[in-house]
Amino acid sequence: MASDEHYKQIIRKEMAKLKKPVKLKVFTSQRIQPDGTKIRACMDCGQFMSLLRIYEENSNGMLTIEELSIDNNPEFAKRYDISRVPTILFIDNNGKEVIRYLAAPQGAEIQPFIQSIFTFAGAPNYYESTIKQNLNRINPTTIKVMMTETCPYCPQVITIANMFAIASGGKIRTVIIDINANPDIGQYYDAAGVPYTIFNDQKTLTGMVGPNEILRALIGGNIHVSY
Amino acid sequence: MFPTDSLGFDPEKIYDIIVLGGGPTAIGCAIYAARFAMDVLIVGKTFGGLIATTHIVENYPGITSVSGPGFVEMFREHMQSLNISYISDEIGSIEQKDDYFVLQSFFQQFKARTICIATGSERRKLGIPGEEEFTGRGVSYCATCDGPFFKDKVVCVVGGSDSAAKEALFLAQNAKKVYIIYRGKEIRAEPINKKRVYENEKIEIIYKTMIQERGEGYRI
Numbered sequence: 128m129a130s131d132e133h134y135k136q137i138i139r140k141e142m143a144k145l146k147k148p149v150k151l152k153v154f155t156s157q158r159i160q161p162d163g164t165k166i167r168a169c170m171d172c173g174q175f176m177s178l179l180r181i182y183e184e185n186s187n188g189m190l191t192i193e194e195l196s197i198d199n200n201p202e203f204a205k206r207y208d209i210s211r212v213p214t215i216l217f218i219d220n221n222g223k224e225v226i227r228y229l230a231a232p233q234g235a236e237i238q239p240f241i242q243s244i245f246t247f248a249g250a251p252n253y254y255e256s257t258i259k260q261n262l263n264r265i266n267p268t269t270i271k272v273m274m275t276e277t278c279p280y281c282p283q284v285i286t287i288a289n290m291f292a293i294a295s296g297g298k299i300r301t302v303i304i305d306i307n308a309n310p311d312i313g314q315y316y317d318a319a320g321v322p323y324t325i326f327n328d329q330k331t332l333t334g335m336v337g338p339n340e341i342l343r344a345l346i347g348g349n350i351h352v353s354y
Numbered sequence: 355m356f357p358t359d360s361l362g363f364d365p366e367k368i369y370d371i372i373v374l375g376g377g378p379t380a381i382g383c384a385i386y387a388a389r390f391a392m393d394v395l396i397v398g399k400t401f402g403g404l405i406a407t408t409h410i411v412e413n414y415p416g417i418t419s420v421s422g423p424g425f426v427e428m429f430r431e432h433m434q435s436l437n438i439s440y441i442s443d444e445i446g447s448i449e450q451k452d453d454y455f456v457l458q459s460f461f462q463q464f465k466a467r468t469i470c471i472a473t474g475s476e477r478r479k480l481g482i483p484g485e486e487e488f489t490g491r492g493v494s495y496c497a498t499c500d501g502p503f504f505k506d507k508v509v510c511v512v513g514g515s516d517s518a519a520k521e522a523l524f525l526a527q528n529a530k531k532v533y534i535i536y537r538g539k540e541i542r543a544e545p546i547n548k549k550r551v552y553e554n555e556k557i558e559i560i561y562k563t564m565i566q567e568r569g570e571g572y573r574i
Contacts, residue, residue, distance in 0.1 A: 235423055253363070253441060257461045278499040279406035279423045283442055307502060320490040320500045333490025334499075337399040337444050339460055 157196035230305035375472035377403020402426030519543030
């Protein structure tokens with residue numbers, strides 16, 4: 128993961144610009160060995176955490192990654208319905224989950240992940256004004272975005288969906304799913320193309336979609352906007 | 355784009371030029387404008403354009419071989435070096451006011467003295483029964499996006515262009531068998547890609563054939 132020096136450089140360069148603190152929770156699975164030391168029990172968790180530490184270590188102390196074991200924190204895991212590891216959660220000040228990653232933020236996925244961290248920290252959100260103007264017409268929605276690492280369009284759809292979620296004040300939640308890492312989820316939704324965007328497990332959008340299509344899927348009718 | 359790249363966007367500013375589109379032409383236009391010290395902004399739907407979906411780019415001067423996404427990453431770096439902002443949005447209307455234009459989307463209003471439209475092209479569809487219905491459920495327009503779904507499967511690529519040849523070559527890395535179905539007598543790929551197709555044991559070309567319908571139980 129992120130072994131490519133080029134991508135590490137991008138993470139270093141961009142994360143150094145983070146000016147406000149952000150805390151993310153990452154669920155892994157840990158086992159306590161007979162000598163009392165802890166080891167991660169899930170196969171991917173070690174590499175996954177190493178990748179996230181690159182983000183954390185290059186943020187000048189602004190990003191905190193809190194690793195939680197589902198074994199040691201069953202109440203918390205239950206509260207946030209953690210059914211698989213590793214899982215990254217963006218949780219707002221009210222304790223509400225905004226973004227969930229069932230995907231490693233590496234390669235092309237670095238950009239939407241960093242964008243989400245910055246916006247979560249309060250950086251300007253391009254879509255915020257329109258989302259807020261139409262908030263009373265948006266039902267509570269979970270947007271699931273199925274992606275693969277090789278998909279060139281996925282980062283853009285993920286960015287838009289995450290920006291919408293952050294702007295919605297808790298009404299929209301996103302779940303980013305790498306279906307190569309989670310093939311059962313892909314099969315469950317019969318995904319045979321990415322990006323594949325699912326709204327409340329009902330409405331779906333296939334392929335590259337822009338902010339207009341996602342907003343229409345959330346609202347249904349005319350979009351109200353004043354500048 | 356990275357968040358810090360779009361912080362320079364100013365809704366009140368009248369830009370010297372706003373470029374519509376996200377592909378190499380749009381980005382090239384913005385690079386020229388930035389180097390002429392113009393205030394420039396790119397508004398596009400798909401950053402990188404269709405080239406982002408290309409498996410390998412091998413015909414661009416100065417670059418022997420690069421993946422489509424890798425090439426787009428180079429665009430991003432070039433834009434960052436010139437502080438060019440990119441906004442992911444779609445413009446719905448353009449109005450002329452005095453000596454500038456007002457561009458409106460659902461999310462923002464932009465002002466520019468000049469607009470460069472470089473929105474490129476869209477993939478041509480077959481227009482056959484079943485195509486629309488099964489898009490995303492077997493019908494795909496992007497091998498690099500959806501190739502992993504066809505691991506050990508029999509797939510077909512419709513068309514005989516260089517793009518079709520490259521998509522077939524990419525799919526052949528994972529698929530059990532790839533058919534190229536082409537209405538003509540000889541695929542029109544670049545000779546180097548044509549040779550690769552001919553030499554690939556997994557790829558078979560069916561000439562003088564047109565797809566009429568996506569049959570039940572099959573996936574195009």
